[in-house]
Amino acid sequence: MSGIPHLSALVRAEVRKLASRTSVRLSIVALVLLGLVMPLILLLISSMVTVTTEAGQAQMKPPSFDAAMVLTTVLTMRNFFLFRAMVIAVVAVSFAGELVARTLREDLVRPVTRGTVLLAKWLALQVFVAVGLFVPLVVAGLLGLVCFGPGEGFVDTLLGAAITWAGDAGFATLVMGISLVLRSVPGTIGGVFLYWVLDRALGWGIKGAEKAQPLLEKLFEGWGMAEAATALHVAVFLRPWLPSSAFDIWWDYVPGAPLVWQSWVALVVYTALAYTVAWSVFRRIDVD
Amino acid sequence: MTGTVALQVQGLTRRYGTRVAVDDLHLTVHEGDVYGFLGPNGAGKTTAMRCILGLIRPDAGSISVFGEPDPVRARRHVGAIVETPAFHGWMSGRANLEQACAYAGIAGAEVQTEIGRVLDRVGLTERAIDRAGTYSLGMKQRLAIARALLGRPRLMLLDEPTNGLDPRGMREMRDLIRSLALHDRITIFISSHLLAEVAAICNRVGIIQEGRLRAEGRVDALIGEGNTAPIVEVGSAEPDALEAVVAAVEGAEPLGPGPNGRLLVRLDAITPEGLARALVQSGVPMTALVPTERNLEDVFLEVTR
Known part of the structure; x- marks a missing residue:
C-alpha cells in the first residue's frame, strides 16, 4: 500500500524532472555561456583600447573593469529579457503543458493533495530560478575575479543579485498563476509576454517622465494642461506600486541608496496574490 | 469473494x-x-x-x-x-x-x-x-x-x-x-x-x-434473468430492407447488427419458423437465420435500449 508522500520527496522529484527538460538544460547552457562570454568581451575591450605611443607610453587609459562591473553587466544582460523569457517557457511547459499533456493527471491520482502538488512544483520552480541566477553569477564572478580582481562594489553587486532573485521568484509565481488560469502553453507564453512588454513599457515610460517631471510640468502648465500635470504626478506616485516596479525591483536598486519600500510591499502582495489565484484555480479544476 | x-x-x-x-x-x-x-x-x-x-x-x-x-x-x-x-x-x-x-x-x-x-x-x-x-x-x-x-x-x-x-x-x-x-x-x-x-x-x-x-x-x-425471449441472427444481402421488414413483423423486434454483421432479432411473440415465413413472404433475400444464446451483449442492448 502506498504511503502519504513527503513534500521534500515531491520537490526532489519535480527538480529532477525539471532538470531533465530540454528547455531547462538549454537555459542553463545559455546562462553559462553568458557568464563566460561577458567577462571575455570586457577583457577584449580593455585590451583593445590600450594604445601605446612610439615612446612606449600609454596614450589612452584602458577602462578600469573589475569583477563587480562584470557581475553587474552579466546581471543586466540576464535580467533584461533572457531569463524572463526562459522562466515563461519553463513555467508554461511545467504547468499548462503538463495539464494539456495529461501527465499531471497521473500525479493527481496518487495519495497527495493538490495543495501539496502545487507547492512542490512551485518550490522546484524556485530552485530553477535560483540556479538560473547563481550559475551565471558564479561563472562570471570567478572569471571576473581572475581577469580583473574584485573591485570595490563587489558586495553591493551581490546584494543586487539577491534583489534580482526576489523579483524573479515573484515573476515565476505570476507566470505560474497565468499558466494555470489559461491552461494553454501558447496562451501562457503569448499572454505573459504581452503583459510583460506592456507593463515594462508603462513602467519605463513613467520612469522616463519622472526624470523629466519638472520640465514636463512646466510644459503642461504652459500649455494649460493642468490635468496632464496632475495625471503625471499621480503616475509618478503610483509607479513604485506597479507590477513592473515590483517584479523588476532590481531596476531601482542603487547601491547605498534606501530601498524603495513600496516596490517591496508590492512584490510580496503580487506574489502572494499570484500564488493564491494559482491555488484557487488548481484546487478546483477538472483534470481530463 | x-x-x-x-x-x-x-x-x-x-x-x-x-x-x-x-x-x-x-x-x-x-x-x-x-x-x-x-x-x-x-x-x-x-x-x-x-x-x-x-x-x-x-x-x-x-x-x-x-x-x-x-x-x-x-x-x-x-x-x-x-x-x-x-x-x-x-x-x-x-x-x-x-x-x-x-x-x-x-x-x-x-x-x-x-x-x-x-x-x-x-x-x-x-x-x-x-x-x-x-x-x-x-x-x-x-x-x-x-x-x-x-x-x-x-x-x-x-x-x-x-x-x-x-x-x-x-x-x-x-x-x-x-x-x-x-x-x-x-x-x-x-x-x-x-x-x-x-x-x-x-x-x-x-x-x-x-x-x-x-x-x-x-x-x-x-x-x-430478465427478458428471456429468444434472439436470432438474420443474414441478408439487403440489411436495410431486412430491418424494415422485421420491424413490421408482429412479435419480432430488431436489435441492431450483431458481432458478425447479421441483424439481431428478439422474438417476443413469434417463433423462428414464423419469422422465416414472414421474411420469405416479404421477398427480402435471406441468407441465414441462426438462433443465438443470450449473452452479455444482449443484456447490454436490452438495458441500454
Missing part, C-alpha cells in the same frame, strides 16, 4: 451546466471482484471514474475505498489507468516510474526494489532504460500498468485499458488483468466498450446509461 467492500459509491452526481453526466450513481464493488463498468458512449463512465479518482469534483455523493472516505487516504489503496496513459516522453520508462514512486509515497531503497518488481510483472525490464516516447502503444499500456502497480494497490481502476491495442496487445492486456486479479489478489474495476472482453474477465458488471446505473450483478445472473 470475502464480502469486504472495496469501492462504495453512493449518490454520485456531476453536472456540466444543465447536462447531468452522472446522476445519483450507486454502486458497490466487493474485494476480489473483477467488475465491468459498461455503458454506451457518453453514458458517464469516464466522468464517474474521474470522480472516484479525485480528478473531477462531484456535485453530490460520497465515495469510499475499503471503508476510507477521505479521498487522499483512499487513493493509497488505488492504482489507476485513465484512458490513454500519459508519460514524460523524454524520460526513460524507469525514470517515469521513479517520478511516480515519489507521488506514491515510496522512498529510499524501496524505490528501486518496487520498480524492479513492477517492471518484471509487466515484462518491461529490458526496455526500462529506453525513452518512454519511443514505446509502442502496447508497451505504454504495460508501463501504465506497472505505474499503477506501484505501492501494491488493493484496487485497480482501468478506464478502457485495451483502447487502440491490436488483437495481440488486447490478448496480452486481458491475460495481465486476469493475472492481477488471480495472482495478485487485486480487485479490478474496468470500464470498456468491448463486451466480449468484459464477459471474458469480469465476474460482475454494472451498466450505466445517461449517468444512472441501469443494471448491476453477476454476469451469469444477468444473462440468465
Whole structure:
C-alpha cells in the first residue's frame, strides 16, 4: 500500500524532472555561456583600447573593469529579457503543458493533495530560478575575479543579485498563476509576454517622465494642461506600486541608496496574490 | 469473494451546466471482484471514474475505498489507468516510474526494489532504460500498468485499458488483468466498450446509461434473468430492407447488427419458423437465420435500449 508522500520527496522529484527538460538544460547552457562570454568581451575591450605611443607610453587609459562591473553587466544582460523569457517557457511547459499533456493527471491520482502538488512544483520552480541566477553569477564572478580582481562594489553587486532573485521568484509565481488560469502553453507564453512588454513599457515610460517631471510640468502648465500635470504626478506616485516596479525591483536598486519600500510591499502582495489565484484555480479544476 | 467492500459509491452526481453526466450513481464493488463498468458512449463512465479518482469534483455523493472516505487516504489503496496513459516522453520508462514512486509515497531503497518488481510483472525490464516516447502503444499500456502497480494497490481502476491495442496487445492486456486479479489478489474495476472482453474477465458488471446505473450483478445472473425471449441472427444481402421488414413483423423486434454483421432479432411473440415465413413472404433475400444464446451483449442492448 502506498504511503502519504513527503513534500521534500515531491520537490526532489519535480527538480529532477525539471532538470531533465530540454528547455531547462538549454537555459542553463545559455546562462553559462553568458557568464563566460561577458567577462571575455570586457577583457577584449580593455585590451583593445590600450594604445601605446612610439615612446612606449600609454596614450589612452584602458577602462578600469573589475569583477563587480562584470557581475553587474552579466546581471543586466540576464535580467533584461533572457531569463524572463526562459522562466515563461519553463513555467508554461511545467504547468499548462503538463495539464494539456495529461501527465499531471497521473500525479493527481496518487495519495497527495493538490495543495501539496502545487507547492512542490512551485518550490522546484524556485530552485530553477535560483540556479538560473547563481550559475551565471558564479561563472562570471570567478572569471571576473581572475581577469580583473574584485573591485570595490563587489558586495553591493551581490546584494543586487539577491534583489534580482526576489523579483524573479515573484515573476515565476505570476507566470505560474497565468499558466494555470489559461491552461494553454501558447496562451501562457503569448499572454505573459504581452503583459510583460506592456507593463515594462508603462513602467519605463513613467520612469522616463519622472526624470523629466519638472520640465514636463512646466510644459503642461504652459500649455494649460493642468490635468496632464496632475495625471503625471499621480503616475509618478503610483509607479513604485506597479507590477513592473515590483517584479523588476532590481531596476531601482542603487547601491547605498534606501530601498524603495513600496516596490517591496508590492512584490510580496503580487506574489502572494499570484500564488493564491494559482491555488484557487488548481484546487478546483477538472483534470481530463 | 470475502464480502469486504472495496469501492462504495453512493449518490454520485456531476453536472456540466444543465447536462447531468452522472446522476445519483450507486454502486458497490466487493474485494476480489473483477467488475465491468459498461455503458454506451457518453453514458458517464469516464466522468464517474474521474470522480472516484479525485480528478473531477462531484456535485453530490460520497465515495469510499475499503471503508476510507477521505479521498487522499483512499487513493493509497488505488492504482489507476485513465484512458490513454500519459508519460514524460523524454524520460526513460524507469525514470517515469521513479517520478511516480515519489507521488506514491515510496522512498529510499524501496524505490528501486518496487520498480524492479513492477517492471518484471509487466515484462518491461529490458526496455526500462529506453525513452518512454519511443514505446509502442502496447508497451505504454504495460508501463501504465506497472505505474499503477506501484505501492501494491488493493484496487485497480482501468478506464478502457485495451483502447487502440491490436488483437495481440488486447490478448496480452486481458491475460495481465486476469493475472492481477488471480495472482495478485487485486480487485479490478474496468470500464470498456468491448463486451466480449468484459464477459471474458469480469465476474460482475454494472451498466450505466445517461449517468444512472441501469443494471448491476453477476454476469451469469444477468444473462440468465430478465427478458428471456429468444434472439436470432438474420443474414441478408439487403440489411436495410431486412430491418424494415422485421420491424413490421408482429412479435419480432430488431436489435441492431450483431458481432458478425447479421441483424439481431428478439422474438417476443413469434417463433423462428414464423419469422422465416414472414421474411420469405416479404421477398427480402435471406441468407441465414441462426438462433443465438443470450449473452452479455444482449443484456447490454436490452438495458441500454
